[in-house]
Amino acid sequence: MARREHRWPRPLAGQPERIWYGGDYNPDQWPEEVWDDDIRLMTQAGVNLVSVGIFSWAAIETSEGVYDFGWLDRIIDKLGRAGIAVDLASATSSPPMWLTQAHPEVLWKDYRGDTCWPGARQHWRPTSPVFRGYALKLCRAMAEHYKDNPYVVAWHVGNEYGCHNRFDYSDDAMRAFQQWCQRRYKTIDAVNDAWGTAFWAQRMNDFSEIVPPRFIGDGNFMNPGKLLDFKRFSSDALKAFYEAERDALAEITPDRPLTTNFMISAGGTVLDYDDWADEVDFVSNDHYFTPGEAHLDELAYAASLTDGVARKDPWLLMENSTSAVNWRPINYRKEPGQLVRDALAHLAMGADGICFFQWRQSRAGAEKFHSAMVPHAGEDSQVYRDVCALGADLNRLADEGLIGTRLVRSKVAVVFDYQSQWATEHTATPTQEVHHWTEPLAWFRALADNGITADVVPVRGAWDEYDAVVLPALYLIDEATARRVREYVADGGRLLVSSYSGIADENDHVWLGGYPGAIRDVVGVRSEEFAPLGAGDGTLDHLDLSNGATAHGIADVITSVAPSARVLATFRSDPWVGMDGKPAITVNDYGDGKAVYVAGLLGREGLALSLSELLDELGVETRPEPDRGDVLRVERADESDENHFVFIFNRTHEDAMVDVEGEPIVSSLTHITASEHSAVIRPNGVLVVKL
Template sequence: MPETSPKGLTRLAFGGDYNPEQWPESVWREDVRLMREAGVTMVSAGIFSWALLEPARGEYDFGWLDRLLDLLHEGGIRVDLGTPTVVPPVWFYREHPEALPLAADGTRYEFGSRGAICHSNADYRAAAANITTRLAERYADHPALAMWHVHNEYGVPVSACYCDSCAAHFRRWLATAYGTVEAVNEAWGTAFWGQRYTAFEQINPPRTTPTVGNPAQALDYKRFADATMRENFVRERDILHRLAPGVPVTTNFMTALSQCDSVDYWAWGREVDIVTNDHYLITDGRRTHVNLAMAADLTRSVAGGAPWILLEHSTSGVNWQPRNPAKAPGQMARNSLAHVARGSEGAMFFQWRQSRRGAEKFHSAMLPHGGTDTRVWREVVELGASLDSLSTIRSTRTQADVAVLWDWHSWWAQTLDWRPSEDHDPRERADAFYEALYDRHLTVDFAHPEADLSAYPLVVVPALYLMTEAAGNNLKEYVENGGTLVVSYFSGIVDEHDSVHEGACPGALRDVLGLTVEEFSPLLKGDTVRITGPDGSELTGDVWTEFVVPREAETVWTYADGLTAHRPAVTRHRLGEGTAWYVSTRLDAHGLDALLGWAAEDARIAPRADLPHDVEVVRRAGESGTYLFAINHSPSDAKVPLEAPGTELLTGERAAGRLEVPAGAVRVVRLDG
């Protein structure tokens, strides 16, 4: 079995991307001295270095990397060593210009950025395998090597190419997936608009067409593009496993729903030895710590609940958003430790030393332009000490309360053209339901719709337009066996080929919800509807309504106005030992909280009203004990009840009764017993 933790790393991972090739070698020894001062335990290196390692075809220069790894080893710093296949050298593209990807409209991308790769190109695949082999042969036994880092952020910024090589590869992929062209015609519904094919050779990628193309074809091409990138990862991974046995292999994910939509991380999580993730705050005025928690929970879920590693985030501001504010004092530590609370085995950054040149020179770093006499540097050193004091949490697991179902294939299908309303955004619904659960102080696991859900008293489905028949049966069995299910509108509509399930909507969920939907009735922009309960209380919906027909379900809330007036808005279906809730409109935060409150009562989840707003309380547990993380994102001091006394690891103080958590601070208590 492959190793699932960095080789030789006995503490939490702390460090960042190290790009010493941007600096004269005279700086390197100073870097290592400062890394030791900051408590750095691991750095990522070599990720963008192909042009230096192979300056011309078949000519290699490993001397500088030899000296770097030796220096880091001398300083006691482990290395996450990259295969630099995200940026082939310019000489490669001059020899193979067809390896640059082609956009759907026929535009050929140029060299000069990163990630400009046709993943079907045979010459790229051969060159990538060659440089990976050379690195593995040279460094497999280097004492600094902790793990391998293949490529970088697959799918960013280009995931799909539409060239002739990809067309031929796509046809082979379809032949494997479907067997016959007749099966493709059936799955894609090519009888519509006369799109029928009689041979695989007639099929092209979904290039730009005069109007909307075939949605099932577009969906399959997203699957193909993801699978092709994954093939290339697996090819490099297998080389590394063969030549460097015992050293784990990873690639850095970007699971945050707002940052990457081209990768099926459920599939990728099964291929890496260690799940790692990059996360950057989207500073759009929302509560950034909620999206951070969501990204961390999703990453842990992709890892199957196992510990994972935050491989990149920022010490302060980034450089690629329209507006890039600095992090407030103490925010970096809060962000870092929130990831650790939710399963990360450390906190690493992009990057170690802030660049003077290039596109990311205004991206913050552990060692800023201003050097060591800066607030950021002082907070980095302080964080290093904090992480060192938390080393005993390694290998413990975060404990979750509820599950949220998510599927990248459904997201891909939902975001294709010509859906009933462009205002319905599945990512927004996932964010909104997650935030409502977060504010009820419930820790979330994400789960695939066909996964075993029996461990969760409550399962939430924010937006699953695409749902297989197997997934629908899975949810029905979950409820019959005593689970509580909450489903939001426009879920369970189509199968894996984007074909509407036979019969009335919501096809895959009709039985478990005990209802049918006669018609969708999206609202015009800015319109709202009132929803009333039996006690006269009122909620508000927007974006979407439906003509719901209860079969076995009972009506709990009713539309008070609009086209759907006097019809059910929220229903409850008691099925077997459990209960299934359905909401057919987009509720605001108040409405979601009310809905989830009722569902939590059905699921026998006790309310946590004694926990203050914006104070995050998460537990990790394992052989070394149970650890309670209390993270105060609010501007006020807070008190968190402890179920048992313990030792606060960041201060060394004893804690009992109610734990004091100052405004903006983090406390981690190892509970007695």
């Protein structure tokens, strides 16, 4: 299916195009006398976009068929007259109590059959025809009422689909899953083949015998093909509900672009967001920082993946936090400088809008301790001063021509696959300690340690257009992807593959003949079994490599190497382990290209140690010293290269000295020398220069 044409929210009449800046705004949580003060503070901070009405169904449709648009009209008018555009929500994310009381059949059920009752949010099932009817009725009422409102520039459809209702095991879901399987496979025999139902006497005679993967007893193992398809179905079911909302709004307001906020992060695999990105007019993402030493790297990785999902079209950071969140066991605050630094990192990676959850910190409710642009302390606070500083930075960058630029493509693509992650989550695998999602992040960080800021590219994306490609624990490789890999390397591409790649096809059927079966000919090695690496309680917990790296998690027992391949490093172990001297890293000549195979998961540190030799072997240039690895460099440019920006972020907790090429435009926690030829970027600092 073709991707929807990219459409970006247009500025309000008479206003120039700017970088969108703002956040979620919940005026219905506050008395109206606060609203004017909100708008004063927004104007002061440079806010030009707010999302309104996300959780306002109960305030808009106060009882069935009874609408109160008055308060919403008043705040939208106040905002618009102040030059602040509105991203208006469909308001369907959480149904009101009157609806669920009258129709408890819309509530989702867990895998044991227990009902999810109201009391939080997203307590609805996407396959419920009753709920869909009510939700679409509200969408049409919203669209009709606001179709001519000049201050509404985009539709915010739903909110974080699947955050709490990803899986539903109700009878509605069962019927929808049966229909989904019938569309996908056409015949029940094809389902039996895909799911391998000859095992454990699970063969089915009819689609009516298909049930969701409900509770099967503690300690038992669900059919892996069925479970993988249920995850696909669940993503598709939520997407179909979103599409119904989108189409109801678009039919009445065809000129308004529509989006919904994804939750893309290193471990954020609730939905197949690359598949969903085909169905939005522009990609939006919610991202919340990872506390600790991985903070910046994980953020940059997730933003790069968002850019990959968006196919390098502009995207919107719909939500991030000014400081602490409220939903972790310990909710760490952001360090000084990180509010501005984090926002500019998303901007560097292709975002043309920076928004926060939320504008004013709530006094009550489950998110009252979630930070906001205006905290409990009010405007006389460092958070609000940083919010104002960021607004000024974004306006400066817009004035200098950042709008219209795109993230400059890296030399290296790191491939990510939502469905490989889903497959590695099964409870009957070689090791429960290894999943796909951790490996792309480890490679991204190791490449950054070697001076390369990689692009993170979905498996459906154009990764085969890059100089070098990393397939990190890409567990599922179907025949079409395997063919792409062969053609890419044969035509001169440079490939790096890690253990646990190419193990199974799209149905989670293992490729036979030895691992990595799908691309064994390309990498030129054959492994007969896995060597899981565990906790060290008398079992093997790691394997050392001859180059100084260490493997954890899992390794391959390679028993043969093609004549076209060379061994670059071997494993070291005690003789009785049976791994001493076995190949750990190889490089194979295949057609006009080369393929490196890393036969164990080396983590960021081991990969960083090994990559210098591997990249040199493949002919991929790295950034020279002295700041290699200390800073993350990201570039945005337009097609003519007239506007070319370099963002430089300090990755360390020490001052980083960098050469300055170009004109400094924006800086935070950075000292630029008098000659402007060098700069000291402090921890959590950033420098943006224009070439």
